[in-house]
Amino acid sequence: MRKPDDHPPAMVGRLGVLLVNLGTPDAPTPSAVRRYLAEFLSDPRVVEIPAIAWKPILHGIILRTRPAKSAHAYAQVWTEEGSPLAAITAQQARVLQQRLGDAALVDWGMRYGNPGLAERLQRLKDAGCDRVLVAPLYPQYSGATTASVMDKLGDALKAMRWQPAIRTLPPYYDHRAHIDALEQDLTRQIAALDFVPQVLLLSFHGMPERTLQLGDPYHCQCRKTARLLAERLATRLPDLRVETSFQSRFGRAKWLEPATDAVLVKEARAGTRRIAVAAPGFSADCVETLEELALRGRDDFLAAGGEAFATLDCLNTSRAGMEMLEILVKQELSGW
Numbered sequence: 001m002r003k004p005d006d007h008p009p010a011m012v013g014r015l016g017v018l019l020v021n022l023g024t025p026d027a028p029t030p031s032a033v034r035r036y037l038a039e040f041l042s043d044p045r046v047v048e049i050p051a052i053a054w055k056p057i058l059h060g061i062i063l064r065t066r067p068a069k070s071a072h073a074y075a076q077v078w079t080e081e082g083s084p085l086a087a088i089t090a091q092q093a094r095v096l097q098q099r100l101g102d103a104a105l106v107d108w109g110m111r112y113g114n115p116g117l118a119e120r121l122q123r124l125k126d127a128g129c130d131r132v133l134v135a136p137l138y139p140q141y142s143g144a145t146t147a148s149v150m151d152k153l154g155d156a157l158k159a160m161r162w163q164p165a166i167r168t169l170p171p172y173y174d175h176r177a178h179i180d181a182l183e184q185d186l187t188r189q190i191a192a193l194d195f196v197p198q199v200l201l202l203s204f205h206g207m208p209e210r211t212l213q214l215g216d217p218y219h220c221q222c223r224k225t226a227r228l229l230a231e232r233l234a235t236r237l238p239d240l241r242v243e244t245s246f247q248s249r250f251g252r253a254k255w256l257e258p259a260t261d262a263v264l265v266k267e268a269r270a271g272t273r274r275i276a277v278a279a280p281g282f283s284a285d286c287v288e289t290l291e292e293l294a295l296r297g298r299d300d301f302l303a304a305g306g307e308a309f310a311t312l313d314c315l316n317t318s319r320a321g322m323e324m325l326e327i328l329v330k331q332e333l334s335g336w
């Protein structure tokens with residue numbers, strides 16, 4: 001029996017940083033995708049339909065049909081390091097660790113699937129981190145993404161007897177470092193294209209329109225990121241027209257508009273011949289950018305009469321993107 005003050009020694013003062021993204025299947029196969037979608041689409045933050053009505057649709061229809069279709073999409077973008085979203089998030093953690101040095105221990109985890117938040121939080125604690133900054137890599141806040149990470153974090157903490165102190169990274173949709181990074185990285189990529197785009201389409205992930213009416217700030221934060229970025233680009237690329245749209249519609253409800261696929265067709269039909277598409281709501285390339293935008297988006301635009309199409313990379317591990325992450329994380333850690 002230990003005496004009351006005879007607790008195991010803690011390595012006092014070690015800081016941890018846990019980068020978090022959405023999560024992705026373990027393999028580009030229908031069974032792995034089904035497992036992933038079952039967890040993702042059972043989250044009441046993502047599908048806000050009462051479980052009694054939603055479960056029969058999810059299990060009776062969606063999980064019988066969507067996994068094969070989605071697995072095909074994942075198979076087209078899968079890499080030797082696995083799913084792009086996981087590979088890039090892991091790389092972001094490695095580069096951030098190099099940038100932070102001894103100032104903090106950096107790890108990464110996923111809201112759905114692997115590696116899980118609970119496992120990685122415990123790993124940081126076991127490595128001596130008594131204070132952990134949890135950083136959901138979503139520039140814009142939404143209940144379906146940011147708040148859902150907090151739900152899962154709460155579940156993980158609930159199961160821990162000896163918890164680390166927690167801080168969370170606020171949304172950074174209008175943070176100067178974020179707009180700086182997007183401005184620099186997108187101008188660099190546009191300059192490297194083999195054509196001069198007439199239009200830059202900023203495509204954000206969509207959400208049901210109802211979430212906006214219910215007070216979710218996601219739509220307004222996307223619009224503000226787009227406005228701030230467009231203002232910067234107007235000085236550097238005055239001939240470029242910047243438009244905003246929302247992609248990845250899911251289900252039958254009305255989603256935020258205009259829809260990316262419809263805008264691509266409308267632009268081509270209205271005479272736009274050269275377009276570049278960027279996805280400033282995603283911190284890492286994933287199936288939604290690499291398949292939906294870069295493959296299907298291209299087909300839509302060219303079939304409607306467009307001539308040149310490019311999808312620009314997300315910030316990923318670009319110099320500008322990593323500089324931004326370092327600034328955001330250091331700003332939070334300095335409060336400790």
Ligand SMILES: C=CC1=C(C)c2cc3[nH]c(cc4nc(cc5[nH]c(cc1n2)c(C)c5CCC(=O)O)C(CCC(=O)O)=C4C)c(C)c3C=C
Nearest residue numbers: 022023024025046070085142144205207250281286287288
């Ligand atoms: C960037 C923010 C995201 C928001 C907001 C978001 C909302 C949201 N998503 C779905 C349904 C699906 N999303 C899927 C993939 C996916 N979604 C995001 C990000 C946001 N989602 C990312 C980064 C990814 C890519 C994951 C990867 O493995 O690469 C999918 C799976 C793919 C597919 O089958 O199409 C679904 C389904 C809803 C319903 C929703 C808001 C309510």
Ligand SMILES: [Fe+2]
Nearest residue numbers: 022205248288
């Ligand atoms: Fe999504």
Ligand SMILES: [Fe+2]
Nearest residue numbers: 248287288292
């Ligand atoms: Fe999609």
